[in-house]
Amino acid sequence: MTNRALVVLSGGQDSTTCLYWALDRFGAGRVEALTFDYGQRHRIELDCAGQIAKHAGVLHATLPIDTFAALGGNALTDSGIAVEGATGNDLPNTFVPGRNLIFLTFAAAFAWQRGIVDLVSGVAQTDYSGYPDCRRDTIDALEQSLNLGMERTFTLHTPLMNLSKKETVELAQDLGALNAMALTHTCYNGKRPPCGQCPACQLRANGFLEAGIADPLISA
């Protein structure tokens, strides 16, 4: 396979696992990473993404998106809003409408310019948050709109789509990505070492626990 792949790299556990999945699938030297600076509350994610890309030896670019902050009213960009989990059928207040649609569309535009047609995203419909733009049917529809709208044949790879957190940890181990996990950021409260209390920390901890693998971020 001579294709090159572009991985949307947030600096978290899932996208980092995807980066190593892409290296395994497409080969060293044929993978690039793209991070979005969209005004996330925890700037440490951007530093982590850069360190992870360097650790993995891949080209890395960061694109700004100032629009989400201007849209406002959500907890991931607005430091005045407390993070809460999903309650009942409501979307959690970390929901940014269409965030992954935007990320993947800009990633496709970036890839378009670079002659890359394979895009990799760490979205998972098993994710506890239930973001509707993480589901495979959404990704399929987006893939079609990108292909029609940019006249390319992109493939949107979502290797974690149906994996539990336990299985994602096991995949990371299989791919030799565990060392890189020490560089990732997960905590919704922006703590390093992680707070261990927020939903994101707990989800991560449970995944490592169930896989019977020590989290390098904790044990480091």
Added chain:
Amino acid sequence: MTNRALVVLSGGQDSTTCLYWALDRFGAGRVEALTFDYGQRHRIELDCAGQIAKHAGVLHATLPIDTFAALGGNALTDSGIAVEGATGNDLPNTFVPGRNLIFLTFAAAFAWQRGIVDLVSGVAQTDYSGYPDCRRDTIDALEQSLNLGMERTFTLHTPLMNLSKKETVELAQDLGALNAMALTHTCYNGKRPPCGQCPACQLRANGFLEAGIADPLISA
């Protein structure tokens, strides 16, 4: 009909016609306009959009998008690149990959927050530029991805999709939008009065000529 509509308003002839189409269809007081400040070379478009919205008596918001300028390499945001028309089967160098996909996705996110499900865009597949994200099949696929990704039932209205420029001018007249046309901006060279030479000016002039209607922007 009690729905409200959001019109993507660039400040040009087509989106202004759509604004009046929406006022006719949804009623005064039930239409809002959204403009994107994406680093366009001619800032005058943003002023025009504001004036048009004021003239039409609709709420108007402007959202920034700094990502296209960061993506670079295209003539609509990069003042170092000359504008050229499409040659043969090539896309014109004003092509920003996925620009309308991004505009409509952010418009949907904005509408989502405001409880609006009817979006209106002036895209037309008869447009000489041949942007693939202006075609109805792309819009249909995008509509599906937005509806799945944001769990709403958006309708993407494209009233100009199959109209020639002549027919768009006639529609503007029928809708009482001709006075507002004096406030629009079309010229790719950013001139007011328009240069009359660039492809956009010529397309506009031909439309008014074929419709047998004086362009208020020229005759003003």
